[in-house]
Amino acid sequence: MKLYVSTFAPNPRRVTMFIAEKGIAGIEQVMIDLAANEHKSEAFVAKNPLARVPALELDDGRVLCETRAICTYLEGLHPEPNLMGDGFDERAFIEMADRRVEMHLFLGIANSVRHTHPGLAVLEQPQFPDFGASQGEKMREHARWLDGELAKRAFVAGERFTVADITAWCALEFARGLMKFRPGAEGMAHLQAWRDRIAERPSAGR
Numbered sequence: 001m002k003l004y005v006s007t008f009a010p011n012p013r014r015v016t017m018f019i020a021e022k023g024i025a026g027i028e029q030v031m032i033d034l035a036a037n038e039h040k041s042e043a044f045v046a047k048n049p050l051a052r053v054p055a056l057e058l059d060d061g062r063v064l065c066e067t068r069a070i071c072t073y074l075e076g077l078h079p080e081p082n083l084m085g086d087g088f089d090e091r092a093f094i095e096m097a098d099r100r101v102e103m104h105l106f107l108g109i110a111n112s113v114r115h116t117h118p119g120l121a122v123l124e125q126p127q128f129p130d131f132g133a134s135q136g137e138k139m140r141e142h143a144r145w146l147d148g149e150l151a152k153r154a155f156v157a158g159e160r161f162t163v164a165d166i167t168a169w170c171a172l173e174f175a176r177g178l179m180k181f182r183p184g185a186e187g188m189a190h191l192q193a194w195r196d197r198i199a200e201r202p203s204a205g206r
Contacts, residue, residue, distance in 0.1 A: 002028045002057040003070075004044070009034065010106070010174040011067045012054040017166050018071045020203035022078045027056075035122055068098070071163055083163045090158075097157035098164040105146060106171035108139030113178045120178075136179065140186065143172075147188035155194075161201075169198045 003019075005012035019027060032038045032053050039051045047063045048055045056064045056073065064070055075084045085091030114124040115132025146168065149156070156164040172195055175181035184192030198204055 001026070001059055002030050004030045004032050004047070004053050004055040004057070006032045006034045006039070006053045008174075008177070009053060010110070010170045011052075013173075014067050014166050014170045015054045015056075015070050015074075017170065017203045018074060018083065018163065021083060021161075021166070021201075022074060022081065024074060024078055037122075068102075068163075083161070083166075085162070094157045094162045094164055098162075098167050101146070101156060101164055101168045101171065104142040105139060106167060108135045108142060109171050109175045109179065109181075112136035112139060113174065117178050139175070140181075143181075143183060143186075143188060143191060147183065147191040150190040150194045161198075165198060166203075169195070169204065 003012075003015060005016060016029070032044060034053075038044060039053060044055075045051050047057065048065050050065065052065065054065075054067060054070060056070045058064060064073055072084065075082075085094040112132045112135040114120050115127045115135070116129050121127055146156070153159060155161055156168050172181070172183070172191075182192070183189075183195060
């Protein structure tokens with residue numbers, strides 16, 4: 001299989017971190033340079049018409065896109081260690097946590113960065129700085145919500161590491177790099193402590 005990724009992009013990082021946590025070997029990584037518009041090349045658009053990474057090319061030639069779908073496929077191939085829930089009950093609550101982080105924290109960060117950072121102007125035209133700034137504030141609202149949740153439990157979806165932690169980690173690291181966001185500096189001690197614990201996992205370096 002081939003996994004199409006891009007340096008610094010948070011969604012491909014979610015998949016590579018998932019793969020690292022699973023200990024999966026043998027998936028070739030193919031780098032797509034977003035700044036050079038390689039994701040819009042004829043060859044890549046033939047694989048993913050929406051021109052986005054990540055994309056997982058299967059051995060039979062089919063191409064699976066969307067981060068969560070790729071992780072679901074890999075979880076099916078490699079059930080252990082379990083990252084998406086054991087049984088329908090746990091799966092549902094992990095998916096709820098993962099979707100909340102993705103739709104509110106992650107998306108707010110992405111919108112803020114894409115509309116305010118000059119380095120991403122090539123990917124987002126036109127940029128709307130006021131919208132980006134407002135998204136940065138909304139992101140902080142959801143970060144404070146997550147800080148409160150992490151005051152009650154060790155991980156995003158419960159008492160063990162799951163795909164929801166991967167989503168939250170990659171979102172926060174994206175914000176750390178491009179928004180200089182530090183939860184602890186803004187009074188979110190529980191979120192900062194969680195971030196620092198996750199940073200110690202070998203997969204966090206992927």
